[in-house]
Amino acid sequence: MSKNLTTRSDDYSKWYNELVVKADLAENSGVRGCMVIKPYGYAIWEKMQAELDRMFKETGHSNAYFPLFVPKSMFEAEEKNAEGFAKECAIVTHYRLKNDPDKDGKLMVDPNAKLEEELIVRPTSEAIIWSTYKNWVQSYRDLPLLINQWANVVRWEMRTRLFLRTAEFLWQEGHTAHATKAEAIEESEKMMNVYADFVENFMAIPVIKGLKTESERFAGAEETYCIEALMQDGKALQAGTSHFLGQNFAKAFDVKFANVEGKLEHVWGTSWGVSTRLMGALVMTHSDDQGLVLPPNLAPIQVVIVPIYKSDEQLTEITTAVNELTAQLRKLRISVKYDDRTTQKPGFKFAEWELKGVPVRVAVGPKDIENGTFEVARRDTLTKEVVSKDNIVNHIGDLLERMQVDLFNKAMQYRESHITEVNSFEEFKSVLETKGGFISAHWDGTAATEEKIKDLTKATIRCVPLDQKKEEGVCVFSGAKSSGRVLFAKAY
Amino acid sequence: MSKNLTTRSDDYSKWYNELVVKADLAENSGVRGCMVIKPYGYAIWEKMQAELDRMFKETGHSNAYFPLFVPKSMFEAEEKNAEGFAKECAIVTHYRLKNDPDKDGKLMVDPNAKLEEELIVRPTSEAIIWSTYKNWVQSYRDLPLLINQWANVVRWEMRTRLFLRTAEFLWQEGHTAHATKAEAIEESEKMMNVYADFVENFMAIPVIKGLKTESERFAGAEETYCIEALMQDGKALQAGTSHFLGQNFAKAFDVKFANVEGKLEHVWGTSWGVSTRLMGALVMTHSDDQGLVLPPNLAPIQVVIVPIYKSDEQLTEITTAVNELTAQLRKLRISVKYDDRTTQKPGFKFAEWELKGVPVRVAVGPKDIENGTFEVARRDTLTKEVVSKDNIVNHIGDLLERMQVDLFNKAMQYRESHITEVNSFEEFKSVLETKGGFISAHWDGTAATEEKIKDLTKATIRCVPLDQKKEEGVCVFSGAKSSGRVLFAKAY
Numbered sequence: 004m005s006k007n008l009t010t011r012s013d014d015y016s017k018w019y020n021e022l023v024v025k026a027d028l029a030e031n032s033g034v035r036g037c038m039v040i041k042p043y044g045y046a047i048w049e050k051m052q053a054e055l056d057r058m059f060k061e062t063g064h065s066n067a068y069f070p071l072f073v074p075k076s077m078f079e080a081e082e083k084n085a086e087g088f089a090k091e092c093a094i095v096t097h098y099r100l101k102n103d104p105d106k107d108g109k110l111m112v113d114p115n116a117k118l119e120e121e122l123i124v125r126p127t128s129e130a131i132i133w134s135t136y137k138n139w140v141q142s143y144r145d146l147p148l149l150i151n152q153w154a155n156v157v158r159w160e161m162r163t164r165l166f167l168r169t170a171e172f173l174w175q176e177g178h179t180a181h182a183t184k185a186e187a188i189e190e191s192e193k194m195m196n197v198y199a200d201f202v203e204n205f206m207a208i209p210v211i212k213g214l215k216t217e218s219e220r221f222a223g224a225e226e227t228y229c230i231e232a233l234m235q236d237g238k239a240l241q242a243g244t245s246h247f248l249g250q251n252f253a254k255a256f257d258v259k260f261a262n263v264e265g266k267l268e269h270v271w272g273t274s275w276g277v278s279t280r281l282m283g284a285l286v287m288t289h290s291d292d293q294g295l296v297l298p299p300n301l302a303p304i305q306v307v308i309v310p311i312y313k314s315d316e317q318l319t320e321i322t323t324a325v326n327e328l329t330a331q332l333r334k335l336r337i338s339v340k341y342d343d344r345t346t347q348k349p350g351f352k353f354a355e356w357e358l359k360g361v362p363v364r365v366a367v368g369p370k371d372i373e374n375g376t377f378e379v380a381r382r383d384t385l386t387k388e389v390v391s392k393d394n395i396v397n398h399i400g401d402l403l404e405r406m407q408v409d410l411f412n413k414a415m416q417y418r419e420s421h422i423t424e425v426n427s428f429e430e431f432k433s434v435l436e437t438k439g440g441f442i443s444a445h446w447d448g449t450a451a452t453e454e455k456i457k458d459l460t461k462a463t464i465r466c467v468p469l470d471q472k473k474e475e476g477v478c479v480f481s482g483a484k485s486s487g488r489v490l491f492a493k494a495y
Numbered sequence: 496m497s498k499n500l501t502t503r504s505d506d507y508s509k510w511y512n513e514l515v516v517k518a519d520l521a522e523n524s525g526v527r528g529c530m531v532i533k534p535y536g537y538a539i540w541e542k543m544q545a546e547l548d549r550m551f552k553e554t555g556h557s558n559a560y561f562p563l564f565v566p567k568s569m570f571e572a573e574e575k576n577a578e579g580f581a582k583e584c585a586i587v588t589h590y591r592l593k594n595d596p597d598k599d600g601k602l603m604v605d606p607n608a609k610l611e612e613e614l615i616v617r618p619t620s621e622a623i624i625w626s627t628y629k630n631w632v633q634s635y636r637d638l639p640l641l642i643n644q645w646a647n648v649v650r651w652e653m654r655t656r657l658f659l660r661t662a663e664f665l666w667q668e669g670h671t672a673h674a675t676k677a678e679a680i681e682e683s684e685k686m687m688n689v690y691a692d693f694v695e696n697f698m699a700i701p702v703i704k705g706l707k708t709e710s711e712r713f714a715g716a717e718e719t720y721c722i723e724a725l726m727q728d729g730k731a732l733q734a735g736t737s738h739f740l741g742q743n744f745a746k747a748f749d750v751k752f753a754n755v756e757g758k759l760e761h762v763w764g765t766s767w768g769v770s771t772r773l774m775g776a777l778v779m780t781h782s783d784d785q786g787l788v789l790p791p792n793l794a795p796i797q798v799v800i801v802p803i804y805k806s807d808e809q810l811t812e813i814t815t816a817v818n819e820l821t822a823q824l825r826k827l828r829i830s831v832k833y834d835d836r837t838t839q840k841p842g843f844k845f846a847e848w849e850l851k852g853v854p855v856r857v858a859v860g861p862k863d864i865e866n867g868t869f870e871v872a873r874r875d876t877l878t879k880e881v882v883s884k885d886n887i888v889n890h891i892g893d894l895l896e897r898m899q900v901d902l903f904n905k906a907m908q909y910r911e912s913h914i915t916e917v918n919s920f921e922e923f924k925s926v927l928e929t930k931g932g933f934i935s936a937h938w939d940g941t942a943a944t945e946e947k948i949k950d951l952t953k954a955t956i957r958c959v960p961l962d963q964k965k966e967e968g969v970c971v972f973s974g975a976k977s978s979g980r981v982l983f984a985k986a987y
Contacts, residue, residue, distance in 0.1 A: 037564060092590065
């Protein structure tokens with residue numbers, strides 16, 4: 004297992020791309036901008052899905068499935084939404100191939116099989132879902148509708164990167180409909196909090212909750228709540244968004260309900276989503292120059308056991324001890340792999356499991372058998388200790404819990420030390436170029452200033468933090484009055 | 496809850512369509528041929544998914560995800576497979592919309608955003624997956640590859656029906672690669688057996704295992720194993736298929752491995768899938784004129800409890816008793832719904848839960864509270880009995896298990912009484928028209944006879960049963976020699 008991984012300090016971006024491929028998470032496919040999620044990467048995504056799905060159901064949501072295609076006329080009904088996605092849509096225009104008369108054995112699009120109306124491959128499903136909700140809602144008794152969908156979506160991005168930005172990606176999208184504005188806002192906030200809880204406690208990635216500015220808002224939303232994370236290179240990553248849609252889609256698709264007094268009103272909506280992009284956040288928050296570092300909650304293999312032996316007799320003894328340990332760990336629902344491949348040496352195995360981010364590695368050799376011990380190494384700190392077999396099961400259980408917390412704390416410490424308050428545009432630029440991270444600065448609240456700052460520095464307003472303090476100040480760029488700081492950063 | 500369901504004897508096909516919609520399983524969408532799977536229907540599909548996924552993993556398979564799109568040149572590489580699907584492909588030709596200069600607020604396909612190569616929306620994923628396997632396989636050590644994908648696929652069917660035949664559907668597709676022919680055949684058979692086990696024991700639907708004839712085989716396969724079920728109207732339904740692909744895709748995509756001697760060989764492949772079509776099989780096997788009948792294993796709600804009361808005081812007493820029962824049932828992982836809606840009368844609720852196929856209904860009124868009893872009704876037989884509260888939990892647990900078995904046995908009895916041996920073409924036609932079901936008949940083994948029979952009767956050979964007896968005979972149609980009977984039927 005020769006890792007040959009580029010180091011983060013050498014080239015962070017290259018390190019990321021190499022790591023995703025070498026750790027068997029994903030790879031580019033033969034289809035422009037589309038990735039193949041490999042079994043090891045998909046197993047991590049499945050763990051995310053299972054936990055999120057549990058959280059959605061606990062908060063009253065049900066899953067459903069809506070069509071992949073959106074007829075153009077339906078797509079364009081909510082104009083802002085349509086405009087926001089029009090430039091990156093895959094469009095189905097034909098429904099049949101035929102033999103190419105000029106090329107033997109080749110096929111061509113059959114010009115006689117042109118669709119009367121083009122179909123857009125969903126970049127997001129508000130249009131198709133709200134066109135359905137129209138028939139599902141008549142009275143206040145039909146509300147709220149609390150529905151989630153696990154699906155693939157397509158956005159024709161020009162520059163793609165594994166997990167972070169791909170033409171096709173997997174996600175979940177919640178779409179809810181409510182009788183009142185207050186209830187819809189409460190739902191948007193609730194789902195932002197569910198996301199924050201999941202990303203912080205399950206993925207060990209600290210996030211900042213906030214509101215997007217108007218220019219960064221979801222196309223068709225009245226308000227976008229977001230959670231923002233910080234990667235090890237000082238760039239921010241939007242980890243999830245939850246949108247209060249007002250009555251925009253209800254009006255575009257004529258979704259009305261009779262309220263308690265029998266009066267017709269438009270429904271209020273929300274939508275919210277997280278995607279396979281979270282895989283990118285996971286890699287970039289915790290991993291190191293040796294490879295992936297996975298929080299125990301997300302690790303498909305939590306403990307790997309490597310036997311170290313010279314004779315078959317030694318291996319037999321070791322395997323007996325390992326089988327006992329494995330059985331005990333599995334009872335605690337800890338996932339264990341015994342790597343007894345005879346084709347590879349221990350050093351190769353160590354490197355491979357480090358690359359793949361397995362949280363705990365146990366090595367056991369003849370000396371350990373003699374002494375009744377195991378050698379336990381933790382992936383995050385790369386430290387080792389010798390543990391008595393009497394205590395090994397509890398030790399590993401505790402260690403996994405501790406690592407989950409330690410990873411969060413480490414990331415939090417990095418994040419906290421990378422929020423810098425600045426009070427001038429010179430300082431803004433200098434911090435951005437030298438230190439990176441979030442820059443907390445006064446802003447005059449105008450889209451014009453926001454855009455100029457972006458043009459000059461590539462930094463965008465990541466969010467207006469929900470816990471923003473009221474503070475009199477002047478905009479770092481325009482000098483106009485401001486009543487609180489917002490967070491800027493370069494972002495993925 | 497006015498059901499107004501067409502009866503099966505009146506119009507089986509109409510009964511099916513109405514039931515799927517009225518029981519909230521699915522509905523047609525605004526997109527031609529595509530359905531919306533509603534939360535109640537999707538909850539059943541999720542139970543199927545969970546069980547199948549568990550079975551796939553237990554047999555050594557991992558999940559992964561491959562792109563939705565297949566470039567045309569890749570699609571056409573395996574010629575038979577391409578030919579088989581060419582006539583029903585949705586094709587993406589453009590990647591951008593723009594404002595329509597002639598119609599304010601409307602969009603049009605941007606003619607400048609034409610793809611250099613068209614993309615086929617996957618009708619099945621052999622092409623994209625084998626083009627990937629090429630890079631994953633070098634040596635015999637990389638084999639077998641045992642991979643499954645949960646995905647949506649698109650086949651542009653002209654006549655669609657909810658669940659049974661839709662332009663887009665959800666499925667799982669397993670794609671495996673092996674070093675030897677024997678191992679690949681073993682895998683195809685194993686997965687056919689996994690499907691049979693699942694459909695019989697989890698869905699309570701008996702199936703016949705068999706091989707497809709050459710003309711009914713999957714395009715690109717050397718052999719197609721199938722499981723065939725029989726619906727209540729005497730038509731057959733193919734519930735799952737497992738294909739031995741030989742080296743066809745390995746050759747088309749140049750997937751070779753170095754064997755133990757270091758010699759390069761083409762890999763052997765299989766693929767296998769079941770889809771949301773199983774939802775149709777579920778509905779058509781068990782349901783009746785009152786609505787859905789769900790096997791307990793697949794019921795999102797296994798027990799519904801309806802209070803029957805006149806005063807608030809009575810309701811309070813009932814609710815106390817119900818809460819106790821609910822807690823006990825949930826401990827046994829039985830899913831329970833207490834339908835205490837005040838907006839509907841008991842009769843309405845009874846009819847609604849019958850329509851939705853909830854296996855067990857418990858009713859409880861003041862008399863029951865007085866006597867320490869519950870009234871328990873089972874959905875399949877529509878029978879009721881009064882059960883003492885001391886015994887109610889065990890009673891319900893046992894009843895659910897019994898219903899699962901009884902449903903299978905009832906379907907099996909129907910199936911067994913609808914396999915008819917015939918020895919002349921007259922008899923063939925007469926049984927087909929009057930009784931329906933599977934017709935066991937001698938066939939001369941030629942595609943020509945098979946096609947003529949299909950043209951004349953609409954019956955196809957569903958399979959050559961794996962347990963076919965050697966029996967000398969003559970083909971019912973041609974009179975030519977035959978060595979065993981095959982099963983014909985009209986089919987969905």
